[in-house]
Amino acid sequence: MDVLDYQLLATVQQGLPIAARPYAAIAERLAISEQEVLERLANLKHQGLIKRWGVVVKHRQLGYRANAMIVMDVPDHQVADIGQQISQSSTVNLCYQRPRQGEAWPYNLYCMIHGKSRETVLEQWATLREACGLTNFAWEILFSRRCFKQRGALYRQPELAARHG
Amino acid sequence: MLSSLHKQLLNNYQQDFPLSPTPYLDIAEQLGVTEDEVLAAFQVLSEQQMISRIGPVIAPNKVGSSALVAMAVPEVELPRVAEQISRYSEVNHNYERENRFNLWFVLIANDERHLQAVIEDIEQQTGFNAMLLPMLADYYINLGFELNLND
Secondary structure: OOHHHHHHHHHHOOOOOOOOOHHHHHHHHHOOOHHHHHHHHHHHHHOOOEEEEEEEEOOHHHOOOEEEEEEEEOOHHHHHHHHHHHHOOOOEEEEEEOOOEOEOEOOOEEEEEEEOOHHHHHHHHHHHHHHOOOOOOEEEEEEEEEEEEOOOOOOOOOHHHHHHO | OOOHHHHHHHHHOOOEOOOOOOHHHHHHHHHOOOHHHHHHHHHHHHHOOOEEEEEEEEOOOOOOEEEEEEEOOOHHHHHHHHHHHHOOOOEEEEEEEOOOOOEEEEEEEOOHHHHHHHHHHHHHHHOOOOEEEOOOEEOOOOOOOOOOOOO
16 A cells, blocks of 8 residues: 555545546545546455445444444354354354453454344344354343444554655 | 335445446446436435445454454443543544443554554543453455345
């Protein structure tokens, strides 16, 4: 990634304009050509830096008001297998391994379920637990309450990248 | 009530929104409607806050350094602490969750050092410890969110 890629990401993070030639509008802001915007975005996507390019929905607004993060304590040698298995489920949106934090927080596997109600999410979790053979592992389910802030990530250009291009 | 065009726009373009000079026209052709109808429908979805944007979802830790952070904050202090944390430009999602660790947010920094500096500053400003939970592996491949918009 070069300086221009960072500027491009920062610009498109604010959202693509809803207009006939949106990439041309982005190009104008960065004083580059529309073609270069398209090529750079395709390249960032190809490199996997952009995980997906498209519509970012607001779950809450669309009636998915129950948002649960589930944390599990699974054996380290099984975490990748279980993580991949859980990710196959259509009810799961995200699935990450994170480091345990001793006894205070012994969990190493996290997944997210967005549902229309608390009951639905609890049922989906029960089904998933059964299907993936998770019944013997410790877990907690953390429903969200208030949302204090939600927006797309803001990426700044690191000093190193600026210096070395 | 969402029209079938709205539903198609919400469900079909989370992953591969066209990267061409005229993406809305491309979508219109794919769905057999006019470009103006597609533009108007996206305008409605945006105004009604059903979409937050059309844009990139950036892979965690591929650009910069990020981590999920949890804090255990007494109920009465939560609004103050949450507000202090939301003020940081490095913080994006900031949620209250039902748990003894009741405040959860995502920090995105330029690099590891910047991340540590922000964490230390947050701990000092709020007076509470922060539990740093960086991602070690991402197992989720089926990208985008499949919406059931039929009920």
